[in-house]
Amino acid sequence: LRAMAAALEGALREAAAALERGGEAAAAALGAVRAALAAAGGPAALGERERALFGAFLRSLAQAPRAARPEGVWQSCFLEGPPGLALCVLLEALASPRSVRLGPRRVLEQFVQEGRISAVMWEVCQQQAQAGSPDLQEALLNKIVCLPDHVSNKLQGKNPPVFFPQNYFPFLGGAVIQVLQRISDSLRGGLDCSISFVSHVLGKVCVHGRQEEILSVLLPRLTDLTKSDCIWQRICWRLVECVPDRWMEAVLLGFVADVLSRLLGNLVVKNKKAQFVVTQKVLLLQYSHTTAVLQNLLGYLSLDSLRRALLIKVLLELLETWGSSSAVKHSPPEQQQYISKAILICLSHLKEHEIESCREELLTSMMEGVKCHLDSSLPQIRCLGMIVAESISSKINTDGPVLKFQVKVIMKFMSEILLLFSPHPILLPRTYVCAGSFPFVWITGEGKNIYTPQTNSYLYFFYSDDDLIPYDMSEDKELKVKAPVYIRDCIEVLAGSEDVDKWETTVKALESLVRKNPAATREVSVELAKILLHLEEKTFIEGFGELRQRAQVAVLTTDPIPVAKYLTSQFYSLNYSLRQRIDILDVLVLAAQELSYPKSHGKTKHSGAQKPCIQLLPGSDSSKDWRRIVDERIKSKTRRFAMGRSQVEVAAVPNEFSSVAGHFFFPLIQHFDRPLTTFDLLGEDHLVLGRLVHSLAILMYLAVNTVAVTAMGKALLEFVWALRFHTDSYVRQGLLSCISSVLLSVPKERLLEDMTEELLETQSWLGDVVEKDPDGDCRRLALQNLLLMENLKKKLKAVPS
Secondary structure (H helix, E strand, C coil), rough: HHHHHHHHHHHHHHHHHHHHCCHHHHHHHHHHHCCCCCCCCHHHHHHHHHHHHHHEEEEEEHHHHHHHCCCHHHHHHHHCCCCHHHHHHHHHHHHCCHHHHHHHHHHHHHHCCCHHHHHHHHHHHHHHHHCHHHHHHHHHHHHHHCHHHHHHHHHCCCCHHHHHHHHHHHHHHHHHHHHHHHHHHHHHHHCCCCCCCHHHHHHHHHHHCCCHHHHHHHHHHHHHHHCCHHHHHHHHHHHHHHHHHHHHHHHHCCCCHHHHHHHHHHHHHHHHHHHHHHHHHHHCCCCHHHHHHHHHHHHHHHHCCCHHHHHHHHHHHHHHHHHHHHHHHHHHHHHHHHHHHHHHHHHHCCHHHHHHHHHHHHHHHHHHHHHHHHHCCCCCHHHHHHHHHHHHHHHHHCCCCCCCCCCCEEHHHHHHHHHHCCCCCCCCCCECCCCCCEEEECCCCCCCCEEEECCCCCCCCEEECCCCCCCCCCCCCCCCCCCCCHHHHHHHHHHHHHCCCHHEEEEEEHHHHHHHHHHHHHHHHHHHHHHHHCCCCCCCCCHHHHHHHHHHHHHHHHCCCHHHHHHHHHHCCCCCHHHHHHHHHHHHHHHHHEEEECEEECCCCCCCCCCCCCCCCCCCCCCHHHHHHHHHEEEEEEEECCCCCCCCCCCEEEEEEEHHHHHHHHHHHHHCCCCCCCCCCCCCCHHHHHHHHHHHHHHHHHHCCCHHHHHHHHHHHHHHHHHCCCCCCHHHHHHHHHHHHHHHCCCCCHHHHHHHHHHHHHHHHHHHHHHHHHHHHHHHHHHHHHHHHHHHHHHHHHHHC
């Protein structure tokens, strides 16, 4: 061996001298180096001295003029020499002048294409088994994982295609498989080697965001190799176990559930970092992962008896978070949806004896969680509470009665989870339809078809009546009841008539009668408003709520001041339900909108015009209506320069809301902080507070150009400042809408002169909301307000003093 090493040293010195002469002498000298290297036993047999000499030789070869490098021979010295040295020297040579680096660039491309990257990793694995240099191994790790970046930096973006990330990392995945195969062969041959370096390569590639590219090659191959080979299973377990803790999460999230047991074994039981990632970080501290990732990780926990204890532990921790009123109030809806999905997937994996062992904990968590979810002002949060509670109830009460809510809304993402939760095809006795701002899915009673309409609207479900035989009503004749002609007749019928048909006809005719007889309505307006506020449905009338509301709006617009005084006084009175208080707010807003819109030919445009309105349906969100108003106002304030036909201007008419705006607004804002025996806006009745805040925002917007607008704006800013730290996100959204309303409605001169201090304080608060508020809608609205303020500053600066 000494003689061979000495021969190699002599050949290297002669080759270095021959490179200066070039020609046939250089070719002969390089051939002698290759022969001496082969005789010495290849790169693996070199000692530290020989490796240092060979590295110096490769550097001189890479820097040699093109004429001094015999074509076809000098490339072989890099491809056949020590792979780690060759890679480092080639990367260094890329920084040389363009005329010199062209050769090394082509050799580096050939180096990668011929699989020498796997040779670099195998060389390090052998060195690790013999306690090689940690610094060299760290340098090689960076060069292998970041090779596309290194090449791009040296070549200033002019990479050969093999160094494109989408091409290089799948190639690197194949190289990892080759190294693992050599490790497998070594183990079967009784030789020691280390897998740690390969684990480091895998972890660093995944944490750099190239998880999909490398695992798309690795996982299918490892899945096949571990099917019936216990050595390969041990190699895979060690491959992931040796990944450093800081990269463990990125690797784990790339695996799929049906092979996790074979590839990872009981890693989560042995490795605390892996256990923390799977059971805590992914499930409780993050919420950006897909449903497939949740299925993968929770399915992995359920596939082994040792890991099932962790599955139950995870479920109880998820339910503890789900049932925390603080978490429901302060965490974003997206995170609550994520936790709900994880809970349902966990429940689907539980067995009967496991449910029995934690039945009491499940029941307690269900009762606490459903209460705080139903207390939420957001419809999607209430929906989540109902769905999860029903799922838990069906699991813990298999023989007895289960929890069922009369009205259910299912969002698109929850329909997917319900299918996962049920081990059999869903056969529902009723049709479920989702509502809200989500695209919805509806599941038919046969449980066969699931489809997504392309609209967003509120719909109701009804129990299936397919088994009922309809009555033959072909001979029936409809009894017609004459509609009332006078307003006082309507009052008599609505106040105490027992004739159901007459009562129904009166309800349907009342709105048009009020609008046709304004003088007669003014004589009894308050009395009629009181009757309508307390009116209950005696018999089923389709759209009864809308008919009653339209009649209330007609009365209020006909005689605004006395009726507004009555309604606003009743809003803070005793013995009213929350529904009635919300009805008062809706009527005030709808009437204000009608009064502020122009009339056409003596008739209001309420019947046909599509203008913003408060929706009647359960869980309707007037904030969406408000945002549309704000967006339209911003659009109208935006200047556009374009060619084409000019729009026809609407004739200017008086704003009827101008003289009565204060009667609608100020009584509502006065007593919000005074709790009553049955009504506490600042306490448990935060749903009504949210509707009040949104209603005030709309009234403020509609008061633009009125005399009272400045006083209204100042009062509204003080109101917002008092409630700015409210825990309910729906209330905070309304407060931010109020800020937008003030900025858009109050003249900019009045804002500057009368509200400077309030605006500065508000601006500071808005900055905090943008940075810290957990609700995405709140952050968006706060940013919109900051932009409005900035635009206001620019306009004020542009006005000459």
